Amino acid sequence: MSFRIVRRSKFRHVYGQALKREQCYDNIRITKNSWDSLFCAVNPKFIAIVIEAAGGGAFLVLPLSKTGRVDVNSPLVSGHKGTVLDIAWCPFNDNVIASGSEDCIVRVWHIPDGGLTKSLTEPIVELVGHQRRVGLVSWHPTANNVLLSAGADCRIIIWNVGTGEILSSIDHPDLIFHCSWSWDGSRLCTTCKDKKIRIYDPRTGEMEQEADGHEGAKPQRAMYLKNNLIFTTGFSRMSERQYSLRSESALGEPIVLEVLDTSNGVLFPIYDPDINMVYLCAKGDSNIRYFEITEEPPFVHYISTYQSTEPQRGVGSMPKRGCDILNCEIARFYKLHSKGFVEVISFTVPRKSDLFQGDIFPDTQAAEPAMTAEEWISGVDREPILMSLKDGITQPKKAEFKAPPKKPNILDKNPAKKITPSGSKEATPSPPGSPLPANANRLEELMSELKKMKTVILKHEVRIRDLEEKFSVDANANNIANNGETLLPDEV
Template sequence: MSRFVRPSKYRHVYPNVAKKEACYENVKVSNNAWDTNLVAANGKYISINWNASGGGAFAVLPVNRPGKLNDIYPLCRGHTATVLDTAFSPFEDNFVASASDDGTIGLWKIDDANFDQLEWSDKERERNGGVKDFEPIARVSGGGRKIGQVVWHPTASNVLAAATGDHVIKLFDVSNASTAASSPSISLRGFTDTIQSLDWDWTGTTLIATSRDRKIRTFDPRQGENPVQVADSHGGIKGARVVWCGDKDRAITTGFSKMSDRQMFLWDTTNLAGGPLKQVTLDSSSGIIMPFWSDNSIVFLAGKGDGNIRYYELENDELHYLTESKSSEPQRGLTFVGRRFLNTDDNEIAKAYKITGTTIQPVSFCVPRKAEGFQSDIFPPAPSAQPALSAAEFFGGKRAPRNMLSLETGKGVSSSGSVPTASAAAVAAPTPATARPASPTKTAAAPAPAAASTPAHSVSPVKPSPAPAAAPQPAVGSEPKAAPAPAAVSTATPTSNGSSTSSSEVADLKAAIEKLRTAVEERDTKIRHLEQENETLKANQRKAREALLNSLRRAGEEDEVQR
């Protein structure tokens, strides 16, 4: 055993757990068993999957309003089933996306003025007709089955990746709600089981994902729908997660072995087939490990049901254990905020929000330093709120490094990460070698398959509209070798009849759908009113109980005095 201790700036990182007055209490966390973090946050808001009746809902909490939440709290409502995941846009602090079990994505713009109602008295709330919930600005259909995770693109604005229940990752341009609602811009396939986790690389060029089929996959979304690389991952089927290691070509996964040991793997993303570079067995607990990456080359590991948060430093492809934050209160969910929201005056290198019971507890990770002033060695530039690309530029094939800012001055600086041109795709082409390597130059003349694959992404969700046009085609195709004249004659009459009947059927379906939507909205409104009345009754009951106990206590004290 070595007598020397490895030097590290982060060896003595310590957790600074917020006191009770800085926590958020009376939080009603969703009891759904779906594996997500349950909570998301930036420097302005915290979103949390809410335990609500009358359709799915989630709550948005202003960071600057800690304390006990009102019994009746304004919620983001618009889903007809449980909300499974939420994510804040990296470029708009007020813009949040939600994923639901009803197969839709909700897009929300949070209005700060709506939180003024938190200061209302009971009479003011009654006078204003109760608490006003948030409404989505748009709802995007994901294809009918549940949407399990949503992840924003790191460099392009309004680009959202969503993992669907039919084992497809869909990329949406949400800058135009009507366009996003019609179809995804890109669909990534190749999964044979539930998608468990996904993440983007530093520049948003490559996407990496884990699934229940024990595989890890990488995609270059603009090169095709099939994975560029596929490799065997953790042996257990339970809860595998993945996180990209910042501007490095490394990724970290957490999962379980066949013997149910919790593991952490380090991967070279340019050569997944070579297996993990490093394997770490953590313990034999049953909680799913949630990994979080910090640009200080630190990975934080938080287990569901655990009270501790461990952290490791990545250096020269070695994962060095630093220490852990210990607590007797187990966490149900956890999230970390972006680095541009950190408090550099306290040498805070990371900040998390931890769900314990009905409380959200802020936890800061700080580096002890005697010197005052900005510590540049522990605060590298952070990704800024300025996107490098628009959604149209991204889907058009353009690449760009992240826009960065100095945490000392708040001004923009040059990005440290390079834009990969063919790093992942070229190295990973061994399996799809026949389709990929030729695409940059020679396949330009032969994109017959490429042209077919591109529409395939947009055709799959848009099948309802081409249906009328597709109906006449079988009539023509049924006699492909017949003379043109009969084919033209046979097509003429069915076209008009088919279009008239199909248009009337479509109109009837639209009317029925609208009627159902109205009925669902009315039902949800009634349930929400009943929920508010129930919460009011509970609050009044609690006040009456406290008043009765106080009166009994005073009566007892008076009896003691008289005696």
């Protein structure tokens, strides 16, 4: 007589379910760029999606409540001159988003409450320092106003967004595939084209450790977990997809190294630090796998797979404070379809009780910074501030910043002017006698209407030209059939 021992886990029965179509987003021109990025960022207020637009330098921001069919003329964030490659919401201010682009510039934008009413072209800060495209942006997990950017110039720059200054810079040996902050933001883990995994001190730029990663040539990614563990995804020498779990103290000796399958999409790990779960998704795949990380062997426990028929172009994940706690929703993903549809997928723990389930909802990261940028660069380390989910989610106060004198705070509730990096001229207030704001607003409205009229006229001109060419071809065909002669364009 044999017995099968089943591992006890609160998350063994987690299942994913897509919401109804009217609760999703449709008619969005999702970008066709092949860059290895998720192209979607979500917070409890907004969803941001990189789209296919004229010039390529735009992304769409919608309030979460604006579901259904999206107007093709919806206002965009369109200040970049090159294709947008990555976007990231500020963890401490739900109205602030950063974007990196092929134009080599990092821009930070302020989205007004309720969403955009017209296209946004002026950022609140421009961060100029990279020589080549910027493919990754990532906010510090605990320090206010600290932003990381990584470019194809093999350089990592850490910025103080409030002043536009560079706090530190890291010259990387080769093309950077991915960067991840540690739990308290005191260290930085990177993956690289030379197949190495490195750990840096982000303040000094000194490399603390280096080890061989996955043997395959395709991009690999690394994600810092709690307890100084690092979860990586990559490819074997035979192009098999792999994942591994490593300890920071022994980076070159994986605790776990498993082959997943033989597909060719780069696996993106999405980590839930509250319950130690990792979700794996990839472009071109139609499924999302999820695992639980524990302290006992085999350490990485496969739970299940959400399967669908449509492949994904990208995925956005909702912070825990934006999930439906009362319905035991532990994760929510926004899956980008190539056909312009954004599907919302809810992962739920089945429970019969309507009471708050404290065992599956421990304290989570609050939208409040643990320290300032000045404290962090001076050497202070603090873990994220946690909040209880028991009493429901209340709208957090926007983070306030104590910037140095003559350095305006760019994440104030009502940012008034654009900031450029230190060394450049700042905007000056309007002199006395300047036009009233109402007149200025009226002028902007007239200019916007003029642009729309020019667009309509251009469309009509193209249509008229097409009709003339078609009429010319038809006339020639009739003349040849009747007389055997070809008419010149002026004779038609």
